[in-house]
Amino acid sequence: MIVLEQVHKAFGPNRVLQGVDLSVQRGQSLVVIGGSGTGKSVLIKCILGLVTPDAGRITVDGQDVLRAPRDAFLARFGMLFQGGALFDSLPVWQNVAFRLLRGTLARPRDEAMAIAVEKLRRVGLSADVAQRYPGELSGGMQKRVGLARAIAADPQIIFFDEPTTGLDPIMAGVINDLIREIVTEMGATAVTITHDMTSARAIADRVAMLHGGVVRWQGPVAELDTCGDPYVTQFIHGRAEGPIATLR
Amino acid sequence: MIRFVAALGRAVLAALASVGRLALFTADTLSHLVRPPFYPREFGLALLQIGYFSLPVVGLTAFFTGGALALQIYSGGARFSAEAVVPQIVAIGMVRELGPVLVGLMIAARVTSSIAAEIATMKVTEQIDALVTLSTNPMKYLTLPRVLAATLVMPLLVAVGDIIGIYGGYLVGTYRLGFNPATYLQNTVDFLQLLDILSSLAKGAVFGFIAALMGCYFGMASERGAMGVGRATKGAVVAAAVLILAANFILTEAFFSA
Numbered sequence: 001m002i003v004l005e006q007v008h009k010a011f012g013p014n015r016v017l018q019g020v021d022l023s024v025q026r027g028q029s030l031v032v033i034g035g036s037g038t039g040k041s042v043l044i045k046c047i048l049g050l051v052t053p054d055a056g057r058i059t060v061d062g063q064d065v066l067r068a069p070r071d072a073f074l075a076r077f078g079m080l081f082q083g084g085a086l087f088d089s090l091p092v093w094q095n096v097a098f099r100l101l102r103g104t105l106a107r108p109r110d111e112a113m114a115i116a117v118e119k120l121r122r123v124g125l126s127a128d129v130a131q132r133y134p135g136e137l138s139g140g141m142q143k144r145v146g147l148a149r150a151i152a153a154d155p156q157i158i159f160f161d162e163p164t165t166g167l168d169p170i171m172a173g174v175i176n177d178l179i180r181e182i183v184t185e186m187g188a189t190a191v192t193i194t195h196d197m198t199s200a201r202a203i204a205d206r207v208a209m210l211h212g213g214v215v216r217w218q219g220p221v222a223e224l225d226t227c228g229d230p231y232v233t234q235f236i237h238g239r240a241e242g243p244i245a246t247l248r
Numbered sequence: 249m250i251r252f253v254a255a256l257g258r259a260v261l262a263a264l265a266s267v268g269r270l271a272l273f274t275a276d277t278l279s280h281l282v283r284p285p286f287y288p289r290e291f292g293l294a295l296l297q298i299g300y301f302s303l304p305v306v307g308l309t310a311f312f313t314g315g316a317l318a319l320q321i322y323s324g325g326a327r328f329s330a331e332a333v334v335p336q337i338v339a340i341g342m343v344r345e346l347g348p349v350l351v352g353l354m355i356a357a358r359v360t361s362s363i364a365a366e367i368a369t370m371k372v373t374e375q376i377d378a379l380v381t382l383s384t385n386p387m388k389y390l391t392l393p394r395v396l397a398a399t400l401v402m403p404l405l406v407a408v409g410d411i412i413g414i415y416g417g418y419l420v421g422t423y424r425l426g427f428n429p430a431t432y433l434q435n436t437v438d439f440l441q442l443l444d445i446l447s448s449l450a451k452g453a454v455f456g457f458i459a460a461l462m463g464c465y466f467g468m469a470s471e472r473g474a475m476g477v478g479r480a481t482k483g484a485v486v487a488a489a490v491l492i493l494a495a496n497f498i499l500t501e502a503f504f505s506a
Contacts, residue, residue, distance in 0.1 A: 050377050074383045085378035087370075099382045103285060149382075 001026050002047060007056035009042055016042050018213030029183050029190040031200040033235060034210035035244065040193035044159050048077060071104055078150035082162040084142040086134035093130035096120060096148045105153055119148040123178055140171040151182055158183065160192040164199045176202035197236050209235065211244065273465050280392045287389055294397035298359050302405060309354050310347060310409035314416030317341055322425050334425065335435035338417035343444045347410035349496050352455030355402065356488035360463040363394055364484035367467025368477040391464040395457060402456025403449040410448055447503040454499060455492045462488035
């Protein structure tokens with residue numbers, strides 16, 4: 001279970017998180033929605049310990065993320081980055097098996113490669129992609145490779161940062177379905193940040209909306225359309241008129 | 249007046265903060281020398297990239313510099329009938345000074361820029377964050393192998409540069425200026441001392457350390473976007489070049505002050 005209590009984070013005068021309270025149950029898929037620059041990515045990076053909060057507490061299964069032994073703590077996580085964040089200098093299979101080739105989870109090279117090929121197959125990529133380099137792949141294929149890397153070590157918790165950004169609607173649908181299937185099949189806890197409502201509806205068990213540095217609303221995805229919160233309503237319908245200020 | 253003092257104070261504080269950040273970065277890098285895990289494959293690749301692939305540029309730079317040096321010493325020496333000292337001055341000039349400094353500056357141009365641009369791009373495309381989430385410390389995986397490889401391989405590059413530079417002087421001296429080949433070589437070998445060679449190699453190690461460290465430091469400190477990558481690369485090369493020249497002065501003073 002992931003619990004955030006009164007998490008604050010500012011970058012200079014920009015107070016991005018101003019007291020976020022949020023919890024994610026084990027095996028649950030939470031989607032965090034919100035406009036650009038509302039701190040969704042910062043929130044995930046705080047949970048991972050990539051960014052240190054100015055105040056507040058974040059625990060994963062009762063363990064404070066800033067005090068946990070880093071390697072063992074991070075070994076529980078997988079993450080799909082917005083742009084894929086694949087390592088250009090390594091072939092696809094080494095990207096996928098990165099964690100399995102070094103550190104505490106290291107395995108023999110052949111075994112790591114077999115796992116990488118299997119994970120690539122799971123995300124719909126054939127074995128011949130394994131030897132190619134990320135620069136030779138399309139955006140959709142890179143997302144799939146990123147997804148394969150995120151699940152390569154069978155993590156308990158997976159983060160997805162804008163998984164469908166930059167993809168055409170069909171490929172976005174494919175990625176959404178893959179994420180939902182994989183999360184269900186692995187029984188993993190998932191936190192996805194997105195402003196793509198199709199993606200949110202396809203992936204989420206619960207939805208939380210981040211606005212003004214706090215969680216404005218949270219609840220089951222089924223209640224998203226009927227929650228009555230004017231901020232959520234404006235956001236999910238993409239209206240220019242409403243309480244969320246827009247630049248025109 | 250108060251505004252001027254305040255601005256000066258801010259500039260001094262900013263400079264001190266930069267020095268502090270660099271010192272912490274250096275200490276962090278070195279601390280990983282004794283803390284596993286180690287990444288021998290990354291170290292090997294860095295040796296290849298920094299050492300082997302720099303050989304052509306090092307060789308060409310040293311060769312032409314050695315040749316030009318011989319011509320300069322010959323024409324300058326002619327003003328007081330000292331043309332005969334060409335082999336000795338080429339040898340001492342290349343080994344003590346021009347070899348290490350020019351190789352250092354060429355490495356700053358070729359390797360520092362490449363390291364800074366690569367790491368800065370990795371940072372802006374979240375590859376550094378990805379490394380962390382994959383339980384891999386970027387300082388261990390990216391910085392230490394490059395800094396260690398540059399420190400170890402630079403003395404070899406400097407040695408190669410010294411030899412090729414002297415050879416450039418030898419070719420000009422014998423084919424263009426009419427020196428006897430055997431006498432030229434004999435004078436070169438007789439004149440050089442062990443300290444000259446050791447100082448050259450030590451300078452190489454220090455310059456290699458500086459060149460790689462600056463590339464990694466500025467790359468890791470890069471800001472977002474293409475402009476951030478460009479700024480990091482430019483800053484790394486300028487800082488490496490200036491620090492190499494400053495270190496050269498300090499090392500020359502340490503090795504050869506009377």
